[in-house]
Amino acid sequence: MNASARPESRDHGAHDHDHSTCVSDALARAQACCEERGARLxxxxxxxxxxxxxxxAPLGAYDLVERLGASGDRPAPMSVYRALDFLVAEGLAHxxxxxxxxxxxxxxxxxxxxxxxLICERCGLTSEVASHAIGRxxxxxxxxxxxxxRTPVIEIAGTCARCEAAPVRQGASAAAG
Ligand SMILES: [Zn+2]
Ligand SMILES: [Zn+2]
Known part of the structure; x- marks a missing residue:
């Protein structure tokens, strides 16, 4: 059974929507939250x-050091950890x-x-849903x-809709490790 669908060569976690919207939304929310609480962004x-x-896809602290280093000053890992602690504490990141x-x-x-x-084991795409009913x-x-x-969080590993729809290539399937 040969898959007739076109091969997918998208980036990990690529979405149909415009990334710049995610970024500007997140920054606008962060700015507003910080002003409201007197915290400094x-x-x-x-x-x-x-x-x-x-x-x-979620990024580790060292991924962030690399990414930020590629686009400007390379921050010290310790500073990145502190920034992450702040963002998590303020509810701006998980x-x-x-x-x-x-x-x-x-x-x-x-x-x-x-x-x-909801964490995709194939492409790493991670989305979140909040449930009041489950919380109750x-x-x-x-x-x-x-x-x-302390932290009412549930992590579910599985397959995102895009990966579910994409044909699995022989020998190229993600080896979970
Ligand atoms: Zn996926
Ligand atoms: Zn959230």
Whole structure:
């Protein structure tokens, strides 16, 4: 059975939409959040957020050092970690534990929402959905167990819609490692 579809040669995590929108949305939200809370969006914090928003796959701290170094001053890894800590603390970025990587967040989450990360094992595309219903159920279940959850986050590995639709090439399938 030969796949008649055209071979896909897209970038990892390529989307149909315009990336610049993600970036400008993320930066605008960050600017507004920081002003509201009196926090400072330093140039490095801004550059880190910009790089995260520009990528639809989560980036590790060292990926960020490389990316930022390629487009300007190469920051020290420690500074990047501090910028990431800030972004996560302000809710502008999320840490994907299973990948030890980070992604920009373009929305405000409700206090009881559980964030569900959908991570494509083939291309790395990671998207998020928030669920109030799951959050309520989880809160109930954890409370019943006498447990206080710190980070209500669920990470689900699988296949994104684009990869699901794309033909799997023989010998070129992603080896998970
Ligand atoms: Zn988010
Ligand atoms: Zn995918």
């Amino acid at each position: 330093t140039p490095l914090r801004r550059r880190v957020l910009e790089a995260l928003a520009d990528s639809h 840490r994907i534990e299973s990948r030890n990587a980070y992604m920009a967040c373009g929305r405000a989450h409700g206090r009881d929402d559980v964030i569900v990360f 159920d989880l809160a109930w279940a954890t409370r019943a167990a006498g447990f206080t959850p």
